Amino acid sequence: MSVVxxxxxxxxxxxxxxxxxxxxxxxxxxxxVIGPDGAGKSTLFRIIASLLAPDSGRCEVxxxxxxxxxxxxxxxxxxxxxxxxxxxxxxxxxxxxxxxxVFGTSVRANxxxxxxxxxxxxxFKKRLAKRLSGGMKQKLALSxxxxxxxxxxxxxxPTTGVDAVSRGEFWELLESIRQEGITILxxxxxxxxxxxxxRVALMQKxxxxxxxxxxxxxxxxxxPIYALRSNREVYPFLKRIRKLEGCRSAWLFGDELHVTLxxxxxxxxxxxxxAGWEDDSLKxxxxxxxxEDRFMWxxxxxxxxxxxxxxxxENNSLSEDYKYT
Amino acid sequence: MRIIxxxxxxxxxxxxxxxxMLPVIFVIPLVQMIILxxxxxxxxxxxxxxxxxxxxxxxxxxxxxxFTGSPFFRITLQTGDDREATRWLHRxxxxxxxxxxxDFEKGLFREGSADLQLVINAINATEAxxxxxxxxxxxxxxxxxxxxxLSGPESSAGMPxxxxxxxxxxxxxxxxxxxxxxxxxVILVTLxxxxxxxxxLVREKEMGTTExxxxxxxxxxxxxIAKLLPFWIIAxxxxxxxxILGRLLYDLPIVxxxxxxxxxxxxxxxxxxxxxLFLSTMSHTQQQLMFMSFFFMxxxxxxxxxxxxxxxxxxxxQEMNRVNPLAYFMRVIRMILLKxxxxxxxxxxxxxxxxxxxxxxxxxxxxxxxxx
Numbered sequence: 001m002s003v004v005x006x007x008x009x010x011x012x013x014x015x016x017x018x019x020x021x022x023x024x025x026x027x028x029x030x031x032x033v034i035g036p037d038g039a040g041k042s043t044l045f046r047i048i049a050s051l052l053a054p055d056s057g058r059c060e061v062x063x064x065x066x067x068x069x070x071x072x073x074x075x076x077x078x079x080x081x082x083x084x085x086x087x088x089x090x091x092x093x094x095x096x097x098x099x100x101x102v103f104g105t106s107v108r109a110n111x112x113x114x115x116x117x118x119x120x121x122x123x124f125k126k127r128l129a130k131r132l133s134g135g136m137k138q139k140l141a142l143s144x145x146x147x148x149x150x151x152x153x154x155x156x157x158p159t160t161g162v163d164a165v166s167r168g169e170f171w172e173l174l175e176s177i178r179q180e181g182i183t184i185l186x187x188x189x190x191x192x193x194x195x196x197x198x199r200v201a202l203m204q205k206x207x208x209x210x211x212x213x214x215x216x217x218x219x220x221x222x223x224p225i226y227a228l229r230s231n232r233e234v235y236p237f238l239k240r241i242r243k244l245e246g247c248r249s250a251w252l253f254g255d256e257l258h259v260t261l262x263x264x265x266x267x268x269x270x271x272x273x274x275a276g277w278e279d280d281s282l283k284x285x286x287x288x289x290x291x292e293d294r295f296m297w298x299x300x301x302x303x304x305x306x307x308x309x310x311x312x313x314e315n316n317s318l319s320e321d322y323k324y325t
Numbered sequence: 326m327r328i329i330x331x332x333x334x335x336x337x338x339x340x341x342x343x344x345x346m347l348p349v350i351f352v353i354p355l356v357q358m359i360i361l362x363x364x365x366x367x368x369x370x371x372x373x374x375x376x377x378x379x380x381x382x383x384x385x386x387x388x389x390x391x392f393t394g395s396p397f398f399r400i401t402l403q404t405g406d407d408r409e410a411t412r413w414l415h416r417x418x419x420x421x422x423x424x425x426x427x428d429f430e431k432g433l434f435r436e437g438s439a440d441l442q443l444v445i446n447a448i449n450a451t452e453a454x455x456x457x458x459x460x461x462x463x464x465x466x467x468x469x470x471x472x473x474x475l476s477g478p479e480s481s482a483g484m485p486x487x488x489x490x491x492x493x494x495x496x497x498x499x500x501x502x503x504x505x506x507x508x509x510x511v512i513l514v515t516l517x518x519x520x521x522x523x524x525x526l527v528r529e530k531e532m533g534t535t536e537x538x539x540x541x542x543x544x545x546x547x548x549x550i551a552k553l554l555p556f557w558i559i560a561x562x563x564x565x566x567x568x569i570l571g572r573l574l575y576d577l578p579i580v581x582x583x584x585x586x587x588x589x590x591x592x593x594x595x596x597x598x599x600x601x602l603f604l605s606t607m608s609h610t611q612q613q614l615m616f617m618s619f620f621f622m623x624x625x626x627x628x629x630x631x632x633x634x635x636x637x638x639x640x641x642x643q644e645m646n647r648v649n650p651l652a653y654f655m656r657v658i659r660m661i662l663l664k665x666x667x668x669x670x671x672x673x674x675x676x677x678x679x680x681x682x683x684x685x686x687x688x689x690x691x692x693x694x695x696x697x
Contacts, residue, residue: 085537
């Protein structure tokens, strides 16, 4: 076990940020935590990084308790906060050297480890950090988090605010870092990124809803799922669908509506009803659920999402829409 | 040590990369030393005076001429109408009215005494006090001149008279600029030490870089030392820079040991940096910090005795000055530079400052949190 989180609770005044969180990470795995903003991902990561103490429960990194043995933990982990936290008025090279020296090592000693990441930004090593693009900033932050050869890498939403190409590159880099035997814990609001992890945990409102292999996550106990597609806007139909008898839950998914039913026999009634909705392009098809559908379904099961209006944005991100529910 | 060294290198890089820093370090002292020293001078020239002479006698003319002869006074109105003079005073065209009544000479020679009236615009109390002092000096001079003139030079030996010849110790030419200069230098060094330290600390807080720093093996004390040391050095450098400027511009006498001054300043700055650190723990943004330090600086400066002697303040104010570091340094810098005081003379201030510095630093370090 590389990271053990056992029944961790954390509250900020009245707000319960984490509720009885349990997670176990194997050594060398790439573990993703997915959930909308406010799900408690950052709080959880800050506890693992020894920046916050849990109210109750236990958190260990390679057997070291994050509260009692925080000094050891800080040497073992490489942490990359959600907000860019390097020195804007120092150059790429100076930032890297600074963090290397603070950990009592040098860039040269660990160059092999960071080479894959660093070679992208090395041509700009004299440039001040504030003049880097979003993607380059992330790579610099990753280099700095890696420079002391940590055993566990904790990355809090590393790809938020980064363009699609850089995001793809970034995940390839994570893959290569994992080859070095480093355990990686990464959070993201993007569903498509979850598929690149070995395992993912779905988080919502301070709880871990599910932990599973991303390829498995759509299967199991999930009900059949249908999509309502049209050449026109489908959003106006959302309310009507939800009012239908036999509708268990419905949500917007990109430019379609996804629906689960209380029982499979309702399907024919739905088909009939929709045929009378004066839109010839409307199609009602059974589909195999994606990880995002799984997530939405789990949230409905927890009694939280089915009533939530709104849609996923273009990036299939949950972050904006469920912030205010 | 390695960590502190690494942090210091980083701090200095950031400080000198900040475009705002170099002007602060070099231009502000120049401007303050040159402009403020002259501007804040208490010497007055060109006091505008109205003379209402209703006597028109030899004695009254003699009196008026001794005012005309003084470099401090300029007589802008000479009239027999006291209402006109009052109007001029109302309109701010004159600062003072000298009123000589029509029985002035008669009184002087018949009864041996006569009254004069001075009407001074006292909106600015300091200025009014000065005008009064200058007038009194001239009238006293006129008085003794009159007595020698009246009794004749040969009989003056028989007339006992007191003459005061003032000797201005430690500032023989009564040069107000030197006195002011010391005060402004103290303010400058304090401002650099307190404000820049606090701003730097809060800036780090605002940028959110502490989140990354906190997961490194850097300890709180390392971090604080590396934050304070650069400004301690810069403030001491500023003191030296100021002294050189003073020497060149004003022929500032450095009677005592500069080494002793730097020793005291070193301790003093620890206290000032401690206050800066303390202020930074209480504010989240640079704006909040500016308002708070403005409040403290203005209070400290006005009570420190830069313009008005602390001894003439009410007792409660003097008690309050015990926690005003500026008051100590203000006294000590003048004692060392102008009077040549040695360590024994300033030992009380020195040890007070030592206690002060260690108290405030401990307090500040304890209340400092790297997290927000």
